[in-house]
Amino acid sequence: MASGLTVAVRGLTKRFGDRAVLHGLDLDIAPGEFVALLGRSGSGKSTLLKVLAGLDRDVTGEFTVDGKVSVAFQQPRLLPWRRVWRNVVLGLHPVVGKDVALAALAEVRLADHADAWPRTLSGGEAQRVSLARALVREPGLLLLDEPFGALDALTRIAMHRLVESLWLRHKPAVLLVTHDVDEALLLADRVLVLDEGRIASEYVLGHPRPRELSDHIDVRTQVLADLGVNERATA
Amino acid sequence: MSVSTLGAPARADSAPPSLTVKKSRRKLPDLRRWISPLVIVALWQIACETGLLPPDKLSSPWTVLQSGIELAGTGELGDAFVVSTTRVGIGFGIGALIGIVLGIVAGLSRWGNYLVDPPVQMLRTLPFLGLIPLFILWFGIGEEPKIALVALGVAFPLYLNVHAGIRNVDSHLIEATTALGYTRSERLFHVVLPAALPNTLVGLRQSLGVAWLSLIVGEQVNASSGLGYLINNAREFLRTDVIVVGLVVYAALGLATDAIVRLVERRALRWRAA
Ligand SMILES: Nc1ncnc2c1ncn2[C@@H]1O[C@H](COP(=O)(O)OP(=O)(O)OP(=O)(O)O)[C@@H](O)[C@H]1O
Numbered sequence: 001m002a003s004g005l006t007v008a009v010r011g012l013t014k015r016f017g018d019r020a021v022l023h024g025l026d027l028d029i030a031p032g033e034f035v036a037l038l039g040r041s042g043s044g045k046s047t048l049l050k051v052l053a054g055l056d057r058d059v060t061g062e063f064t065v066d067g068k069v070s071v072a073f074q075q076p077r078l079l080p081w082r083r084v085w086r087n088v089v090l091g092l093h094p095v096v097g098k099d100v101a102l103a104a105l106a107e108v109r110l111a112d113h114a115d116a117w118p119r120t121l122s123g124g125e126a127q128r129v130s131l132a133r134a135l136v137r138e139p140g141l142l143l144l145d146e147p148f149g150a151l152d153a154l155t156r157i158a159m160h161r162l163v164e165s166l167w168l169r170h171k172p173a174v175l176l177v178t179h180d181v182d183e184a185l186l187l188a189d190r191v192l193v194l195d196e197g198r199i200a201s202e203y204v205l206g207h208p209r210p211r212e213l214s215d216h217i218d219v220r221t222q223v224l225a226d227l228g229v230n231e232r233a234t235a
Numbered sequence: 236m237s238v239s240t241l242g243a244p245a246r247a248d249s250a251p252p253s254l255t256v257k258k259s260r261r262k263l264p265d266l267r268r269w270i271s272p273l274v275i276v277a278l279w280q281i282a283c284e285t286g287l288l289p290p291d292k293l294s295s296p297w298t299v300l301q302s303g304i305e306l307a308g309t310g311e312l313g314d315a316f317v318v319s320t321t322r323v324g325i326g327f328g329i330g331a332l333i334g335i336v337l338g339i340v341a342g343l344s345r346w347g348n349y350l351v352d353p354p355v356q357m358l359r360t361l362p363f364l365g366l367i368p369l370f371i372l373w374f375g376i377g378e379e380p381k382i383a384l385v386a387l388g389v390a391f392p393l394y395l396n397v398h399a400g401i402r403n404v405d406s407h408l409i410e411a412t413t414a415l416g417y418t419r420s421e422r423l424f425h426v427v428l429p430a431a432l433p434n435t436l437v438g439l440r441q442s443l444g445v446a447w448l449s450l451i452v453g454e455q456v457n458a459s460s461g462l463g464y465l466i467n468n469a470r471e472f473l474r475t476d477v478i479v480v481g482l483v484v485y486a487a488l489g490l491a492t493d494a495i496v497r498l499v500e501r502r503a504l505r506w507r508a509a
């Protein structure tokens with residue numbers, strides 16, 4: 001599949017025992033494209049991310065990923081026995097100098113925490129370190145699995161801005177898994193809804209950035225309906 | 236709401252005094268804690284001088300001190316110290332190696348766990364000090380049975396703690412570092428072993444305690460040198476002062492090794508203190 005795509009998935013199936021969590025899934029992501037993936041809890045979003053990250057090879061179907069892959073999870077998953085800057089360069093082989101880590105930390109505005117132990121960071125700070133660690137490898141594909149899910153609302157807004165600016169600067173393809181429809185509509189070029197093991201619906205968002213929450217009201221209603229939420233019933 | 240507003244100032248009030256107490260205690264020991272030990276030693280001395288405690292039952296602290304100085308002067312105490320410490324050192328080294336290697340094998344591989352863990356768990360239930368008669372038959376009465384006893388005592392606590400430490404490694408960290416491209420051996424050295432370190436150090440402290448205990452028991456049974464020999468020999472001549480000197484040295488050695496491990500702990504686990 002020499003398609004010029006960063007991600008090309010055809011007929012991907014993943015079974016746990018008898019149950020197919022992903023069932024003949026197709027997905028394309030262009031270089032530098034920001035894609036948000038929504039879906040009910042248990043619909044297989046994390047499973048798909050793990051497959052793309054190479055963490056789960058027990059699948060059928062075809063897929064190619066072009067370039068390096070980085071993952072940031074809902075929890076920052078820093079090694080508590082490594083100082084912050086060493087956690088940032090964890091992914092680099094051979095181990096590179098501190099200046100690289102400091103530059104990456106400066107991008108998430110944490111350069112002055114370089115020598116701290118991860119335990120001493122707040123949740124939002126730790127998550128920013130995790131982002132720096134993912135970006136420092138210059139990935140072609142950045143996989144984000146609910147990276148803001150555990151953060152408070154204010155921190156989350158700041159993180160949206162941060163992620164958008166980092167994405168604009170480095171331009172990796174991004175696949176962002178989230179439960180937050182508004183987050184998806186603010187950040188993504190394209191919103192996908194995963195259901196029954198496939199991409200059930202897809203919305204291309206044209207609005208220029210930075211966006212407002214009101215920019216895609218129509219899409220919002222549709223996406224919520226896809227996810228089984230009927231807005232009129234609650235309004 | 237009233238509860239929380241009441242609770243907060245109360246806590247704030249009580250915090251500063253307890254902090255200052257802690258600080259001053261670290262700088263110079265609280266002298267009040269020395270009162271009762273000193274009284275006890277004084278009573279002991281008086282009991283000996285009045286004849287209440289005859290010297291063949293227990294010598295006076297003063298006599299013990301003098302004998303200690305004398306034994307140190309003749310070099311007897313120094314020699315015994317070296318012999319006993321060497322036994323513990325060798326036994327500990329062998330036991331620690333066995334315990335740690337088996338713990339890693341059983342912790343890392345499924346088959347290692349199936350094959351190694353059951354026999355170790357079974358052996359663990361044996362009262363290992365009861366193995367002395369067998370050890371004498373197997374190893375004779377030289378250095379070997381004492382070293383073997385120490386090694387055996389050391390191996391179990393280390394095995395159990397290393398094993399548990401490795402089993403409890405956060406699988407999320409394994410996954411995250413795998414995604415970052417870590418190979419199996421990199422994960423072992425940079426994730427699994429550091430994660431198991433706190434448990435391992437707990438095991439180290441336990442095993443050092445057991446090591447000294449095993450040595451003391453081993454040396455009581457038969458020895459022609461070392462602290463145990465010093466004590467046993469003294470018993471035959473009713474020299475309770477020498478016995479107490481030997482006990483004090485054992486205690487000091489135990490405390491010293493424990494302090495070393497705590498020092499290592501504080502340095503190696505700095506990331507946890509924060
Ligand atoms: N290791 C596993 N063994 C068996 N079943 C699994 C395993 N991992 C995931 N599953 C199942 O696969 C389904 C999809 O899980 P996944 O974690 O991908 O969901 P998700 O879409 O990320 O959900 P959430 O939004 O709650 O995070 C779930 O029903 C889950 O129970």
Ligand SMILES: [Mg+2]
Pocket residue numbers: 045046047145
């Ligand atoms: Mg998930």
